[in-house]
Amino acid sequence: MIDTITGQRGKETSPPDLVNTTDEKLIELFVSSNDERVFEEIVNRYTNKIYRLAFRITRDHHSAEEVLQEIFITLINKIDTFRGGSKFSSWLYRVTANASYMHLRAEKKYESDVSLEDYVPYDENGTLMGRIKANDWSERPDKALLSKEAMEIIEKAVNELPEPYRVVFHLRDVEGFSNEEVSEVLGLSVPALKSRLHRARLFLRDKLSDYFYEWSK
Amino acid sequence: MVMCKDVVENIMEYIDAELDDKTLEELEKHLDECPECQAFVRTYKKMLELTGKLRERTFVTPDIRQRLKELLKSKLKPN
Numbered sequence: 001m002i003d004t005i006t007g008q009r010g011k012e013t014s015p016p017d018l019v020n021t022t023d024e025k026l027i028e029l030f031v032s033s034n035d036e037r038v039f040e041e042i043v044n045r046y047t048n049k050i051y052r053l054a055f056r057i058t059r060d061h062h063s064a065e066e067v068l069q070e071i072f073i074t075l076i077n078k079i080d081t082f083r084g085g086s087k088f089s090s091w092l093y094r095v096t097a098n099a100s101y102m103h104l105r106a107e108k109k110y111e112s113d114v115s116l117e118d119y120v121p122y123d124e125n126g127t128l129m130g131r132i133k134a135n136d137w138s139e140r141p142d143k144a145l146l147s148k149e150a151m152e153i154i155e156k157a158v159n160e161l162p163e164p165y166r167v168v169f170h171l172r173d174v175e176g177f178s179n180e181e182v183s184e185v186l187g188l189s190v191p192a193l194k195s196r197l198h199r200a201r202l203f204l205r206d207k208l209s210d211y212f213y214e215w216s217k
Numbered sequence: 218m219v220m221c222k223d224v225v226e227n228i229m230e231y232i233d234a235e236l237d238d239k240t241l242e243e244l245e246k247h248l249d250e251c252p253e254c255q256a257f258v259r260t261y262k263k264m265l266e267l268t269g270k271l272r273e274r275t276f277v278t279p280d281i282r283q284r285l286k287e288l289l290k291s292k293l294k295p296n
Contacts, residue, residue, distance in 0.1 A: 036293050039293060043289065048276075061276065065284070068277075069285060069288055072285065072289055076289070076292050121257070122220075122221050122222045122225055126220040126221060126222030127221045128253040128254060129253075132260065133252045133256040136256040136259060136260060137263070145267060146270065150267075151270065151271075154267050154270070154271065158271065173268055174268060174269065175272060176269070198226075201228075204268065205257075205264045208264050208267070
């Protein structure tokens, strides 16, 4: 017997091994049974991921929580509209990204016009400018680079990316999606997302170098 | 002739081992001779390693979880 979201006690029958069930199978089970234990497994699996993406896009905890709630309510009401043409996770991330953009637009914080396409670390002769080795922070001990303070610095640097670059970087390099999955979630071609990812990484490498250099003074 | 710019613009493919043999050989020759590019590659890789750690962070506090649970309780119809 288990306690569920509604406080009801689970059925006596042996529950399926939900933790090891695929997303798609869970959806199928929930649509056919309306079993809240199944929905709870989806909630457990995706709460952090949905919130992280919503926060990464909106950069606002209040908006991220609203998006989180909206997404699960949408799931309850419209889960039968998920047709399985794509992976459930891709569908869910796409819905989350769209809801987050709605929040940004409602608050007039959307900034799609900021471009990093000309962002390069080299000079007009194609040469790195002599300060990268001098500021090389890569050999610093993990204890410092993985400290709470350092993680805040990293978080701050990622949040400084303009939104179209931030979301690509988040899905690809933080959540670990493949190029094809990011392409499906954001409706971007693979070459376009690779171009954004490249500029985002250059920007972040520079930002972290600046921050860690200042931090060590 | 390979320059720092070529290392920078091919860094994604270099890290992912997607360069053709000739380009790889030329870039590595430049890298061997260019301490700036070596530092660039080291800090680039370290940046990826550190930002990947953001995946382990959770922003969802017990309060957020509780509010979500309460909300879903009112929306889910018990069997």
